[in-house]
Each structure stands twice: as C-alpha cells, then as structure tokens.
Amino acid sequence: MKQTAHFPRLLHLALFGGSLATSVLLDSLHPAQALFNNSPKAVLDEAWQIVNREYVDGTFNQVDWQAARQRLLDRSYTSTEQAYAALKKELERLGDPYTRFLNPDQFQALTNQTSGELSGIGIRLRIDAASQQLTVVEPIANSPASEAGVQTGDRILAIDGKSTQGMTVEDASRLIQGEVGTLVTLRIERNGRNTFELPLTRARIELPNVQHGLRQDGNTRIGYIRLTEFSSHAPAQMQRAIEDLLNQNVDGFVLDLRGNPGGSLQASIQIARMWLDEGAIVQTVDRDGHSEEITANHTALTQLPLAVLVDGNSASASEILTGALMDNNRAVVVGTRSFGKALVQAVHPLSDGSGITVTVAHYYTPNGTDISHRGIMPNIEVNLTAQEQRQLATNQGLIGTPSDPQYLRALTALQSTIATNRRPQAPFNQQVSVGQEALTPPN
Secondary structure, three states, X not given: OOOOOOOOOEEEEEEEOOXXXXXXXXXXXXXXXXXXXXXXXXXXXXXXXXXXXXXXXXXXHHOOHHHHHHHHHHOOOOOHHHHHHHHHHHHHOOOOOOOEEEOHHHHHHHHHHHHOEEEEOOEEEEEOOOOXXXXXXXEOOOOHHHHOOOOOOOEEEEEOOEEOOXXXXXXXXXXXXXXXXXXXXXXXXXXXXXXXXXXXXXXXXXXXXXXXXXXXXXXXXXXXXXXXXXXXXXXXXXXXXXXXXXXXXXXXXXXXXXXXXXXXXXXXXXXXXXXXXXXXXXXXXXXXXXXXXXXXXXXXXXXXXXXXXXOOOOOOHHHHHHHHHHHOOOOEEEEOOOOXXXXXXXXXXXXXXXXXXXXXXXXXXXXXXXXXXXXXXXXXXXXXXXXXXXXXXXXXXXXXXXXXXXXXXXXXXXXXXXXXXXXXXXXXXXXXXXXXXXXXXXX
C-alpha cells in the first residue's frame, strides 16, 4: 500500500493468515492516557484509540464503542493479565477475529516473523517422535550454529545447563534466543561421539524464506522456487533465486506458495513485479470508501512460462500474488482452493511491548474479485489423497519432485507453453510451410 493521506503513519505492511498487517509509529499518548501512566489502563486506552480511529466498520459491528471505552477505564485491575483479558473481551464484540490483542511475547513473535530475522544461533528444532528428544532439523546457512559445526540429527540435551527433557520446541527456542553478542551453551549428543558442551555467540539471523533448485524433466529445465513467507528479506532472496535459475538456462518456472501464510505486503508487491511486467496487482478499499490500486512497473525479471502451486494454507500475501498472476494471465495456477481472507489489518505496538492488529480495509484481486470466504480456485485443481499428504509431510524432500502430484501436474501444464516458446518464429516476409502448401503473407 502506498503511503497516502489515509494512512500517514505507515512504516510497512504485512499479511499473515489472511489479514494485512501494518507496523506503524504511534502518535503521542492521548491526553486521557496521561492519567494512567502507571496503570494497565494506559495500554487499554491506547488500544481503544487505535480501534476508534482506524477500524474498517464505522458502526463497530453495531457496538457502542464509546461505552466500551468507559467499561475499560472504569474497572480496577489487579494485574496486567486481567486488563489484557478485559481488552480482548471488548475486541470480541466487534465480531472480527483479525482485530485482536497480542501480548508482548506474541507481538515479538509477529515482529520477528515480519522482519524475517531473529537473534539466536540459527538452528531449526523438532521433537523426535521416537526418542522424544529435542533434535536439530538443520542449521541455518552462515549462522553461528552452522559455522560451529552443529549437524542435522544432533540432540540438544541442555541449554545453559537446563535439561531439555520434556521441553517443547517453543520453550527451547525462547531459551536459545537472546541479545546479539551474548553466549548460550548447548549440551549436544551426537552419534559416534561423546556428549559435549558447545558455547555459541548469538547473532542476528536472516531466516531463509526462499528455496530453489533446477529440476530436469526430460529435455525440459524447470526452475523450482518455494516461498514459505513474505518477510522483508524475501524479495532479495527471490531475486537471487530467479537470477540464479535464469543463469542455468531454465525453460520455465514453478513457484510453490503452498502452506505460505503471508507476510509483508511490500514484499508481495516487489515479488509480483519480478514476474509481472504490467497490469494491476491488488486494490484496497478503506472504511471511507477510498480505493487504491497498485500496479506492476515494467521491472519483470523474466517472461518465461510460470506455474503457481497453492493450497488451503496459501493465504493473504500469497493470494495477492496468485490473484495478480492469474488475473493478468501470467501464470497457470495448480493445486487446491486457497485460504480466502482479504481483510486488511494494521499492526500497532503498544507502550508496554504488547500490540494490537486492527482491520482497516479490504482488498480485491485485479479483476475486482472478493476472495473472502471463497479463496482463489486454481485453473487446474489437483487434490492430494490422505496417503499422498502423509508422504509429503513425512518426507519433505519429495516436495517439488515427480513424487509430488501437484508439482507433476504443474509440469504438464507448462509443457505446451514451453514448446511454443522454443519454436522458432519465422520472419514476416518469409514463406511459412503449412502442410503441402506454401503461403506467402501479403505485403
């Protein structure tokens, strides 16, 4: 979304799980808030003011929003949690699950998700089903963990001396993350080696949201790109992936958006412009009826044939990109119906480190389609059986290979377009052979 008079404080936009999120700079405290500087009521009034100013429905779902403020400020609160609960109850009256309060931990998680960065050592973790031990899925490239030699399959027995037995991945991640430059020590168990202690210095980690590779299908070279989230780093990662594959002389691309919950709107626009040379990308409409259309700007990196994979978990920014490519006939879309949320939300930080997301507008595809509750129906529908879903879930190395039925169908859909692209085009004044006849175009 452009920075217009309607949203003068926007810093960046993000879409997650079907909603558009916006990080903003807060105005100075409303005068009434000064009365509650040492009270949870300060945060409650901050949140109320934001909703009052920006919520997309001017009737507030027929709720008396002024009375809601009075209820929030008239109560006495014995804890921050009690105040949070009261705010959540008032927000529920709006009947909008995407206008919601985020406690400080939740708000920090969303901030990390949008930025595509976190402070830690760079490992992906899971609980091993057989041993129930905290296990390294993989170290992230160029991270402290990868540089220190952490390996896939390593078992983390303790974090700074605290046993990980019975610990969830989320709890372990919280212990591992911390201030850049500080130390965290892991006790690691590895097959063929005695248990050892490994001290690691936390760093700012850029999360990889784009994976890509060359796929050979007979004599056809396919550039496969999987985008897992539209973080602020995703456009640069996408550009590198496209350029790398173009350098490998691919004939076409498959862009995999399955399971992608969304991310930064600016990232989705930038990525759409890498594939789409002209045409509309998305249209937004706010509560006052103000409409804004965002378009391509002749900066596409390639015009090679493109297929897009989507499923029921492809949401928001994924649907904006898919809708733009589909409505402009730039790509064939394969898979199952997408998630189907088109509500635009602003995400605001509050003064105690918590935050609030507020629905502020609606978005539409270039053809004016409202995808809310309907999603985007692919050009080619390919449903996976329960067995196929389990196979891909348990062996993710099969995703984007001929063992992946949706990917395989995308390849088939691309073949005719790729063949047309390969066919040499005769000059206009050259005779073109058609059957046994020779036709000469008129002068």
